[in-house]
Amino acid sequence: MDADRSLLRDRDFRLVAGSVGLSALGDWVAIVALGLHVKEITDSGYAVAGLWICLFGPSVAVAGHAGLLVDRIEATRLLAVVSAAGAVIAGVLAFVDATAAVLALTALLGIVFAVSSPAEFALVPPLAGERRIQQANGHMETARYIGFGIGPLAGGLLFSIGGLELAMLVDAATFAAVACAALALRIRRDPSALEDSERSPRARDGIAYLFRDRVLSLAMAVAFFSLLFMSAVWVGELFFVDDVLGKGDVAYGAWLSIWTLGMAMGALLLSPRIAAGAVAATGLAAVAVQGSGLALPALWLGFGFFLACGFIGGMAHGLKNVMFRSLIHVRVPERLHGRAFAAYNGIRNTAELGAFAAGGVLVALIGARGTLAYAGGLSALAGLIGLLALLRMNHGWLPTGPVGPPIDTLAAEEGPGPVPAPRTSDASDGR
Numbered sequence: 001m002d003a004d005r006s007l008l009r010d011r012d013f014r015l016v017a018g019s020v021g022l023s024a025l026g027d028w029v030a031i032v033a034l035g036l037h038v039k040e041i042t043d044s045g046y047a048v049a050g051l052w053i054c055l056f057g058p059s060v061a062v063a064g065h066a067g068l069l070v071d072r073i074e075a076t077r078l079l080a081v082v083s084a085a086g087a088v089i090a091g092v093l094a095f096v097d098a099t100a101a102v103l104a105l106t107a108l109l110g111i112v113f114a115v116s117s118p119a120e121f122a123l124v125p126p127l128a129g130e131r132r133i134q135q136a137n138g139h140m141e142t143a144r145y146i147g148f149g150i151g152p153l154a155g156g157l158l159f160s161i162g163g164l165e166l167a168m169l170v171d172a173a174t175f176a177a178v179a180c181a182a183l184a185l186r187i188r189r190d191p192s193a194l195e196d197s198e199r200s201p202r203a204r205d206g207i208a209y210l211f212r213d214r215v216l217s218l219a220m221a222v223a224f225f226s227l228l229f230m231s232a233v234w235v236g237e238l239f240f241v242d243d244v245l246g247k248g249d250v251a252y253g254a255w256l257s258i259w260t261l262g263m264a265m266g267a268l269l270l271s272p273r274i275a276a277g278a279v280a281a282t283g284l285a286a287v288a289v290q291g292s293g294l295a296l297p298a299l300w301l302g303f304g305f306f307l308a309c310g311f312i313g314g315m316a317h318g319l320k321n322v323m324f325r326s327l328i329h330v331r332v333p334e335r336l337h338g339r340a341f342a343a344y345n346g347i348r349n350t351a352e353l354g355a356f357a358a359g360g361v362l363v364a365l366i367g368a369r370g371t372l373a374y375a376g377g378l379s380a381l382a383g384l385i386g387l388l389a390l391l392r393m394n395h396g397w398l399p400t401g402p403v404g405p406p407i408d409t410l411a412a413e414e415g416p417g418p419v420p421a422p423r424t425s426d427a428s429d430g431r
Contacts, residue, residue: 007136012187013127019079019178020120021143026174027113028151030090031055033159033167034106042099054103056349058110059117063346066114067206070122070338075189079119080182086112087175094168116178118341121325125334126189133329134271134279137322141267145318149260191335206339207346209332214393215280216331219324220344222386224351226287229379231355233294236363236371244369245303255310262314263321270315271322281390283323287383289316295376298369
């Protein structure tokens with residue numbers, strides 16, 4: 001691919017980026033509609049909690065095996081098959097009322113999510129090439145955030161008009177569109193061309209590699225602990241807007257929209273300006289800014305200040321996501337990308353599932369304002385500690401981004417095979 005040509009002018013890249021955005025939109029249509037349906041038919045918080053576990057739990061429970069599937073089967077064909085399966089499951093969910101059946105089918109939908117997400121992001125290097133990973137991830141994340149911004153509103157609107165049936169049929173249509181886009185792709189990620197150095201692929205190799213690389217292990221630990229605290233804030237935000245700031249539902253929706261807009265701006269405008277040698281440090285610093293954007297409104301009350309912090313925190317959130325994904329793309333051998341991204345999703349979802357439960361407890365114990373101050377502040381502290389640890393690890397400032405091919409330590413341990421030679425980071429690499 002011509003390095004001077006815009007990625008958005010490439011047909012295959014547009015198809016994959018569009019699929020990522022459409023997937024996010026469809027996911028949120030389903031999440032909102034299923035949540036409203038289960039609440040309506042059961043009026044039980046436990047049933048709604050069970051729904052979230054069924055939807056997000058598979059990304060944790062089957063992360064290794066989902067990633068191994070991505071690394072063993074050609075990615076475009078796998079994406080087409082699992083998306084077609086998602087269309088069928090969503091279509092069946094449209095006509096199911098029994099709570100047990102809804103939860104069971106939702107768990108199957110969760111397995112589809114667990115496979116399709118790493119399959120989409122494993123296609124980034126073949127599409128963009130090594131030199132434009134950050135730019136590609138910036139566009140991919142922006143597409144996701146557009147889906148995030150439209151999906152919840154569309155899900156609520158569709159449910160109000162036609163109930164679960166209409167919403168899930170729309171979700172099924174998005175799955176079908178992604179399947180068609182995958183079949184139309186000319187690019188291929190052929191696993192057989194990436195397996196020369198891997199004698200016995202294992203499901204756990206993705207998580208093992210993430211925590212074997214010093215920079216990646218630090219980033220993953222910070223990602224987990226920052227999300228564990230940060231996601232607890234989402235529970236408190238609704239109460240904070242209503243009870244502390246004295247605003248209503250529209251104000252809460254405005255804050256969510258501004259945060260999502262900030263995420264898109266961070267991914268699209270800020271991430272391409274980060275030098276390769278500064279990717280890890282920027283990602284960790286962005287975690288600190290993101291957490292501060294959640295905590296500061298609890299210290300200085302004011303709706304305008306609350307919205308401004310939301311925009312800045314959202315920009316940091318979007319920038320962080322691009323930095324961490326780029327770090328994985330370039331520091332992890334391509335043969336492990338499916339397992340690495342599935343493991344990353346598992347780490348994130350594990351933190352978020354625990355945080356949602358903790359958020360309710362925190363609001364009950366210390367109130368909404370205290371939840372924002374403490375949980376947001378601890379999330380920021382995780383990023384700051386990670387940044388200081390990175391600097392100490394390198395005895396001061398040195399470029400620590402995704403420079404050059406990764407050292408394939410797993411392949412080296414498995415026996416003789418082609419192992420990429422490491423390169424030394426220096427200032428000339430920070431292009």
